[in-house]
Amino acid sequence: MTDARRTRITIEGIVQGVGFRPFVFRLAEHHGIAGWVQNTTAGVVVEAEGDARRLASFVADLTGKAPPLAVIVSLATEEIPPQGGTAFAIRYSEGSAGPVRVAPDGDVCPDCLHELFDPADRRHRYPFITCTNCGPRYSLITAVPYDRPNTTMAPFPLCDACRTEYEDPRNRRFHAQPVACPECGPRLRLVDADDRDLPGDPVEEAAGLLSQGKIVAVKGIGGYHLAVDALNDGAVRELRRRKARDEKPFALMAPDLAAVRTFALPDAVEERLLAAPEHPIVLLRKRPDNPVSPLAAPANGYFGTMLPYAPLHHLLLRDRFTALVMTSGNLSDEPIAYRDAEARERLAYIADAFLVHDREIHTRTDDSVIRVFRGNPLFLRRSRGYVPREVRMPVEIPAVLAVGAELKGTICLARGDRAVMSQHIGDLKNAATLDSLAETTAHLQGLLGLTPELVAHDLHPDYLSTAFAEGIPVLPRVAVQHHHAHLASCMAENGLDGEVIGVIFDGTGYGRDGTVWGGEFLVGGYGGFRRAGHLRQVPLLGGDAAVREPFRMALSYLYDAFGADFFGLSLPWLREIGEAERPLFLQMLERRINSPPTSSCGRLFDAVAALTGVRGRVSYEGQAAMELEALAEGSATASIYPYAIVRNDVSAEVDFRLMVRALAEDAAAGRPGGEMARAFHNTLAAAVTDLCAQIRAVDGLDRVVLSGGVFQNKLLTEGVFQSLADQGFHVYTHRLVPPNDGGLALGQAIIAGYGARKGE
Structure with missing residues (x-):
């Protein structure tokens, strides 16, 4: 030419x-x-x-x-x-400097799914069918470069037929590292807790057990699920008993969108998320009179729902079940089980049988969880399907390892303008989860080829993540205030620089003054912040006990609003507190015995939930707030309770004592709970807007970021977003990482790296 x-x-x-x-x-x-x-x-x-x-x-x-x-x-x-x-x-691969990027785990592509159910195909009903367009990646890679010897497929030499496909560039299985077939690939087994084979076809027999109401542990892509028929009350009840999970909602897996529509009301965006290659769990509003057991998600308006993302899931579900409960294979507060011997040991008293295979899972990855906010995904948990995708940052920083906080643990490795968040690790409250943090850190550093120059951690001195950071030799450490990290996390994923107003609402965060923060109005950016405002502090009655027993927070707010005579109020739930306990609680409040001050918005939600009779005790984190939100969604009232904003020389305080008094009067008068719950949400949104307007008048800032676990609440977030937008603010929320502590490590990384770049 x-x-x-x-x-x-x-x-x-x-x-x-x-x-x-x-x-x-x-x-x-x-x-x-x-x-x-x-x-x-x-x-x-x-x-x-x-x-x-x-x-x-x-x-x-x-x-x-x-x-x-x-x-x-x-x-x-x-x-x-x-x-x-x-x-x-x-051409053959060659090495060169630069960041390595590994693909997340994907679902089954349409071509492979067609072959899976084609009787004429040599991979008919083969539960490990895959090609270059689908299947596991991150969970099975052991090292880079991404070649078969560096995956858990290494023990399975290719047969002649698979090798021909693997070496043909015109074939969609060209260099598909997990490629296999019944002749050369992994095998499926149905076993008991002692690893003894149970007779019959593993899939057929497992499906039969599920139909009989039995519990089956199913080895998936990134770990084990515990499965039961979601329409069987007895099976779901027994799973709750054995798993020691009293009320926390279970995730559901349905065979297809048509089945989902029989028990939920997904909109177009939610359906696109369900069917996307990542196949996350999506929170869907329940269909009235749906056939799913009410024990699957009690006192909750939503089902966490996903579609099958592994061939084995399709084989189990198709033409058999409307939905299966597919909950993480663990006991409460433990990491998901992913190694076979460990799973049999830990799940032996929960599962009646184990549907297993001999393809090793190298990296455990829990399912991702999403809800839709204003037409966009809002992560509650970012894990399988999305990790280890990068998040682009608006500034360049040196190599940083950030280790998160305590709850919803994740790590972040960042360098230049790229940050990689790990999969969900869990709540760092025990040795098993701490071990998982260490394993994840080592594995991700190896995959990315990243050697950190400093490590960032939470300001709280007693977190296991802080101890983990302190145990890393040589590296300089940067302690990052919890709510500053939330602010920076939302800024970073939205590409913001400079200064913003940060409305940071969560349950617990260690403040600069040594108190428990959680209802914060910050002004700042990556280089620092000042506390421009906060919710009025009240006693955290009994310390951590107040998190498990929201009625304690209601007592604190009533004491703050009414004084020592609050036990005389005509509230039904108050009468349930014994005469012997009342003086003890009152003494704790008056003398601040084991009752440190807190500005926590999460605890305010707990107080209102208890005050309005929604729930006085919880069995899982966030339960009272979730049920209060569900109750509020049933009301359309636009009413707002009174409140005050009190300013001093350096900051402002949002005082809800007037609201608490009005709530107590409404509760005593029998006002419908839905109206009280909705009015509370309206009031909080109005107070946020008022204080942000006051901060704007002083600092001239019109950009607001919303972060912290409380902003998982869709009703509140929509109310705050719209109210601020109506007042001319530019409002930013999370889309790429969770607003809860699962996104915190991103903020820690960019704050620490930004400071190091500036020489601070």
């Missing part, structure tokens, strides 16, 4: 192990392009030669028609001298 041109194309992102090179090969053949494609540790390099028109179409299709699991972060082109030739080749 006399007008031939040659272009070198450098592509970064998730472009390895997702069929990208054969995609480029086929694309080059289609456009009549000569040259080659090659993996590097930084991504993919392509040299493409052809006339200008064909080259332009080829480059456009690289991004416009990329494989479903590919994520292109950057694409750079450079014109180089033509070399001639008409062939296009796939």
Whole structure:
């Protein structure tokens, strides 16, 4: 070609192990392009030669028609001298400096799903069917580069038929590292707790046990699930008893969207999320008179629902069940079980049988959980399907390891303008979860090839994550205030720099003054902050006991609002507190015995839930607030309770004593609980808007970020968002990481890195 041109194309992102090179090969053949494609540790390099028109179409299709699991972060082109030739080749990989990107675990693609149920296909009903467009990645990779010997598929040599597919660039299984078939791949077994095989076809027998109301532990992509028939009251009740999980909602798995619509009311966005390659758990509003056992999600208006994302799930569910409970394979507060011997030991007294296989899970990954807010996903837990995707940051920082806080543990590794959050690790309250934190840190550092220059952790001195950071030798440590990290996390994922107003509402965070913060109005950015306002502090009656028993917080707020005579109020739940306990509680409040002051908004929700008779004790974190929100959603009242904002020389205090008095009067008068709950949400949104307006008048800031676990509450978040927007504020919420402590490590990383870059 006399007008031939040659272009070198450098592509970064998730472009390895997702069929990208054969995609480029086929694309080059289609456009009549000569040259080659090659993996590097930084991504993919392509040299493409052809006339200008064909080259332009080829480059456009690289991004416009990329494989479903590919994520292109950057694409750079450079014109180089033509070399001639008409062939296009796939070259062997070579090493080079640069960040490594590993693909998350994906679902089953339509092609593989068709083959799974095609009696004429050699992989008919094979529970490990996969190709370059789907299947496990992050959970089975042991090292980089992403090649079969560096995965848990290494023990399974390819048969001749699979090798032919694996080596053919025109085949969708070209270099699909987990590729296998019944002849050469992993095998399925149904066993008892002693690892003894149970007779019959494993899938058929497991399905039979589930139909009989039995509990089956199912080994999935990133760990074990405990499964029962979701429509069987007795089975769900027995699972709760054995798992020691009294009321916390169970996740459901339905075979398809048609089945989901029989028990839930998904909208178009929720259906797209359910069917996306990540297949998260999505919170869906319950359909009235749905067939699911009421014990699956008691006192809750939503079902956490997902679709099958592994071939084995499809085999278990199709044409058999409307939905299965698919809850994490663990006892309460433990990490999800993922190693076979460990699972049999830990789940022996829960499961009646174990549906297992011999493909090892290298990295445990719990299911991701999402709810939809204003048409966008809002993560409650970011894990399988999304990890280890990068989050782009608006500033560049040195290499940092951030280890999160205590609840909803995650880590973050960041360098330059890229941050990678780990999968959900769990609540760091025991040695097992701490071990998981250490394993995750080592594994992710190895995959990313990142050696941190400093480590960031929470300001709280007693968190296990703080102790973990202190145990890392040599590295400098940066203690980051909890709510500052929340503010920075929301700023970072929204690409914000400079200063903003941060409304940070959560349950607990160690404050600079040594008290328990949680209802904060901050002004600042990555370099620092000041506390511009907060909710009025009340005693945390009994310390941690107040988290488990919301009625204690109601007592604290009543004491603050009415004084020592509050036990004389005509409230039914107050009469349930024994005469012997009353003087003890009163003494604790008056003398602040084991009752440190707190500004926590999470504890305010608990107080209102108890005050209005919703719940005085909880069996899981956030239960009272969730049930208060569900109750409020049933009312359309626009009423607002009175409140006050009290200013001093340095900050402001939101005082809800007037609201508490009005709530107590309404509760005594028998006002419907839904109206009281909705009015409380309205009041909190109004108070947030008022104080933000006062801060704007002083600081001139009109950008507000909303972060902290309380902003998982959709009703409150929508109310605050709209009220602030109506007053001309630019409001930012989380979309890429959770607002709860699961997103905290991102904020810790950018604060620590920003300070190091500035030499602070």
